Amino acid sequence: MKSIGFLGLGIMGNAMAANLIKAGFDVTVWNRNSAKCAELVSLGAHQGDSPKAVAASCDMTFAMVSDPEAALALCQGPDGVMAGIGDNRGYVDMSTVDDKTSKTIAASITQAGGRYLEAPVSGTKKPAEDGTLIILAAGDQSLYDDAKPAFEVMGKMSPYLGDVGQGANMKLVVNMMMGGMLSIFSEGMSLGQKAGLDGQQILDIVDAGAMANPMFKGKGAMQLKEDYTTSFPLKHMQKDLRLAIALGDQLDQPLPTAAIANEAFKQAIKAGFADEDIAAVYKAIR
Known part of the structure; x- marks a missing residue:
């Protein structure tokens, strides 16, 4: 089973990461406020030091943050996802952003040697807790195939929508x-x-x-x-x-x-x- 990173543990991310841990995935979590990691560590997660460290140590890393600015900030800089992704590892951004932001992140991840999939979700707190989100995936199809077992834990439906921006x-x-x-x-x-x-x-x-x-x-x-x-x-x-x-x-x-x-x-x-x-x-x- 592939190792999974999860960045962003707000209302949605916390519930989604918890479902992955409970399903038996090897999960490493990170959050800007590190105190939010404690509950998931108690369920069996590892705690990462930075987005870079998580992306470097996991086969694929999921992110769930609040807006385009936060999504870009997570990727950029010396401790960002781009700095650690490499070696064909996967990055799946589940945040809700505009297509331009998603394409910018996709280009950066690809240039850094990784694979990128956007996968924003339809659903709120309860569907996140119940694992019944609708996951709107677009981008690298090989990463979509690799991420499908995790999507099946987090959601009830995960259509592949084509090129980056369509999700x-x-x-x-x-x-x-x-x-x-x-x-x-x-x-x-x-x-x-x-x-x-x-x-x-x-x-x-x-x-x-x-x-x-x-x-x-x-x-x-x-x-x-x-x-x-x-x-x-x-x-x-x-x-x-x-x-x-x-x-x-x-x-x-x-x-x-x-x-x-x-x-x-x-x-x-x-x-x-x-x-x-x-x-x-x-x-x-x-």
């Missing part, structure tokens, strides 16, 4: 739709309750019809309870909407609904809800 693009399309849906859903919940309707009855009626979906059911329940425990930070959804709109500009594709949803999430960040769950956009809308 990033698919993730932005999916999250753009999610952000737009959550924005109009929050408007509907707010309007209905201000009109004197019962919030739970709104949810029950939506759930019984053609609009039924797990996100409305789960996020609606959170909104009624005023429980915004974070499974997908609101600031990250706004980042994804911004990146999707930028892709639309690049491709001359009008995205008026996405632009309006982006403004709703920007207002929620301005109101102080950046680190709460995406469901908290409701607080800014109502």
